[in-house]
Structures are given as C-alpha cells and as structure tokens.
Amino acid sequence: MPQSLAHRHDPLANPVYQLEILHRPTEHAAPSFDARLEQCGLPPLQAGSVEILQLNLGKLCNQVCHHCHVDAGPDRREIMTRETLEHCLETVARHKISTVDLTGGAPEMNPDFRWFVRELRTLGANVIDRCNLTILMAPGFMDLPEFLAGQQVAIVASLPCYLEDNCDAQRGSGVFQSSIKALRRLNELGYGKCPELPLTLVYNPVGPSLPPSQVKLEAAYRKELQSRFGIEFTQLFTITNMPISRFLEDLLLSGHHEEYMHTLVDAFNPGAVAGLMCRNTLSVDWRGHLYDCDFNQMLDMPVDPCQPQHIRDFSSALSQRPIVTGPHCFGCTAGAGSGCQGATASAD
Ligand code: SF4
Numbered sequence: 001m002p003q004s005l006a007h008r009h010d011p012l013a014n015p016v017y018q019l020e021i022l023h024r025p026t027e028h029a030a031p032s033f034d035a036r037l038e039q040c041g042l043p044p045l046q047a048g049s050v051e052i053l054q055l056n057l058g059k060l061c062n063q064v065c066h067h068c069h070v071d072a073g074p075d076r077r078e079i080m081t082r083e084t085l086e087h088c089l090e091t092v093a094r095h096k097i098s099t100v101d102l103t104g105g106a107p108e109m110n111p112d113f114r115w116f117v118r119e120l121r122t123l124g125a126n127v128i129d130r131c132n133l134t135i136l137m138a139p140g141f142m143d144l145p146e147f148l149a150g151q152q153v154a155i156v157a158s159l160p161c162y163l164e165d166n167c168d169a170q171r172g173s174g175v176f177q178s179s180i181k182a183l184r185r186l187n188e189l190g191y192g193k194c195p196e197l198p199l200t201l202v203y204n205p206v207g208p209s210l211p212p213s214q215v216k217l218e219a220a221y222r223k224e225l226q227s228r229f230g231i232e233f234t235q236l237f238t239i240t241n242m243p244i245s246r247f248l249e250d251l252l253l254s255g256h257h258e259e260y261m262h263t264l265v266d267a268f269n270p271g272a273v274a275g276l277m278c279r280n281t282l283s284v285d286w287r288g289h290l291y292d293c294d295f296n297q298m299l300d301m302p303v304d305p306c307q308p309q310h311i312r313d314f315s316s317a318l319s320q321r322p323i324v325t326g327p328h329c330f331g332c333t334a335g336a337g338s339g340c341q342g343a344t345a346s347a348d
C-alpha cells in the first residue's frame with residue numbers, strides 16, 4: 001500500500017514548501033488572487049456569518065488516494081481529541097451553528113465519532129459525514145450505515161467515476177467494488193431515496209483538468225449507476241482538484257504542475273466568487289485551530305491573526321473576518337467554481 005508524504009518524510013509534507021511551489025507559476029500568470037479580484041472590480045474576500053463548521057476529525061484513513069489534499073492514510077495518527085470535540089459542541093450550542101460537516105481522513109475512524117454525532121443531533125444540528133464509502137464495508141465499521149441512517153446524517157460520498165478502472169486508478173485497487181457494495185447498502189436503508197437521508201456523490205477529475213458540467217455529469221452518473229448497478233443518489237457535486245499535498249506531488253511527478261496552475265488562473269470566473277465556501281464555513285483542524293477553509297488548513301494558513309485562533313475561543317467576530325488567500329484560491333474560482341458543496345457558478 002502507498003504511504004503518506006508525511007510517513008515518507010517527503011519535503012512536500014511541509015506546507016511552507018508547498019506554498020513556495022504554488023507561488024512559482026502564478027507569479028507569471030497573474031499578480032495574485034487578490035489582485036485578480038481587484039482587476040474584476042471585486043472587493044477582497046470577506047466572510048459572512050458562520051453557517052457551517054467543518055471539522056477535520058483526523059488524518060487517519062483506510063485509503064491512500066493519489067489525489068488526497070489531506071495526505072491522509074492508515075499511517076497517520078493525528079486525531080481530534082474528546083476535549084476538542086467538547087469545545088466544538090459548546091460552540092455549536094452557544095452560537096446556534098446549523099450545520100456541522102465532518103471530514104478527515106475517514107472521520108468515522110475517530111473513536112469518538114458516534115458519541116459526537118449523537119451529541120450534535122441532540123443539539124439539533126444538521127450533520128454531514130464526508131464518507132469514502134469503503135469504510136462502511138471495513139471490519140469493525142459494517143454497522144455504520146444503520147447508525148448514520150438512524151441519526152439522519154447526510155452523506156457526501158466520493159465516487160470519482162462510474163467506471164471501475166478510473167475510480168481505482170485514483171483511489172486504489174478494489175475501491176470501486178467496495179464503494180458499489182456500500183452504495184447498495186445505503187440505498188437499502190433509504191439513502192438517496194428518502195428526503196431525510198440525502199446521499200450526495202462527489203466527482204473530481206482523475207487528471208490535471210477542470211471538472212465537466214455538474215448538471216450534465218449528474219445525468220450521466222444517474223443513468224450509468226442505475227443501469228449498471230441499480231444505484232440511486234440525491235445529487236452530484238463536481239469538485240476541482242486542489243494543487244495541494246499528494247495531488248501536487250502527482251502534478252510535479254507528471255510535469256503538469258505549471259500547466260495546471262495556468263489552467264486554473266486562465267479559467268478565473270468572477271461569477272464563482274460569491275459562492276465561495278469560505279464565506280459561510282469555518283474549518284477546524286484536529287488540534288482545534290481555525291482556518292477559512294480546509295485547503296488553507298492543509299497549507300497551514302490560519303485565520304486572520306486579529307481573530308480567535310482556536311475553537312475554544314470562538315466568537316461571533318469570526319463572522320465578517322477578512323479571508324486569507326493564496327494562489328490555490330484560483331482552484332475555487334476556475335470554470336464553474338468549486339467547493340465542498342460542488343460547483344459554485346455557471347461556467348458560461
Ligand atoms: S481522499 Fe479521502 S479517502 Fe482518500 S486518502 Fe484522502 S481522506 Fe482518505
């Protein structure tokens with residue numbers, strides 16, 4: 001099984017080094033992300049109220065996908081502790097945050113996952129589980145689908161292609177078949193069929209290109225998954241690969257790094273800016289530190305220094321905070337735009 005960059009002691013495991021690489025090609029293609037906004041007559045990015053708290057429950061994962069921007073894997077040991085989870089619960093309760101988005105790694109591998117989900121649901125929060133599907137078929141986790149359905153947790157599941165070879169090339173041998181089994185189990189429980197059990201699938205390109213139209217691809221997924229496997233789902237999100245961590249490694253090894261950065265910069269779409277996820281989401285890492293988004297978290301770019309830096313110090317001042325940007329932000333504004341809720345605009 002492949003290993004994480006961190007486990008290999010690869011220099012790319014260092015976010016400072018990643019940022020240095022990201023700056024190189026964009027310096028020639030555009031002055032900076034902020035300058036590009038200004039050229040289009042747009043103000044600097046600023047957050048609105050925090051509607052979604054996105055928690056990275058740890059870097060531990062049962063998979064080692066080639067494109068992973070978290071550098072997650074079975075060899076990672078970083079896990080959010082119960083103490084930090086309690087700080088998150090206090091924040092959700094006190095500030096009436098409506099949605100908590102659980103990600104990782106495989107968030108379900110956090111030993112406190114089920115306790116935490118129950119507590120969140122008791123508080124009345126909507127809970128999203130960003131699920132890699134194969135964890136639902138792994139020893140020790142096979143009763144998870146029933147648990148998630150019982151708690152009415154929304155599932156957002158990665159399935160980068162409805163073709164086995166493409167999926168396994170990105171996520172590892174056998175992942176596709178295991179994912180199909182998991183999707184069938186979720187369908188049996190009502191996921192993707194009942195409105196209270198939404199099942200969202202996530203597509204991201206296998207190579208260094210932008211995703212196709214979300215609407216058209218959703219129609220193709222629906223047709224293919226239904227006719228080949230009898231699988232139903234609620235909606236499809238297309239997400240652009242971020243040039244971070246292991247996808248950045250792939251770009252560098254294949255010699256496509258500069259070309260990909262230029263693709264992102266050239267495809268800048270001002271219409272995608274209003275829907276950027278950093279405007280209504282706050283990201284929390286496994287230690288409780290705060291970021292404008294998951295990507296900033298991976299690049300170790302915390303929220304503005306004048307803001308609280310840890311979830312235990314959360315305050316309503318975080319709404320209206322200036323957002324910290326970098327060259328990777330072009331990944332969110334290219335074409336139809338991209339974020340954890342899929343495309344953010346029309347590409348036309
Ligand atoms: S992409 Fe998701 S499933 Fe794959 S290694 Fe990363 S966290 Fe795990």
Ligand code: SF4
Pocket residue numbers: 276277278279292293294295296323324325326328329330332
């Ligand atoms: S990477 Fe995307 S979501 Fe994060 S701060 Fe930049 S534009 Fe916002």
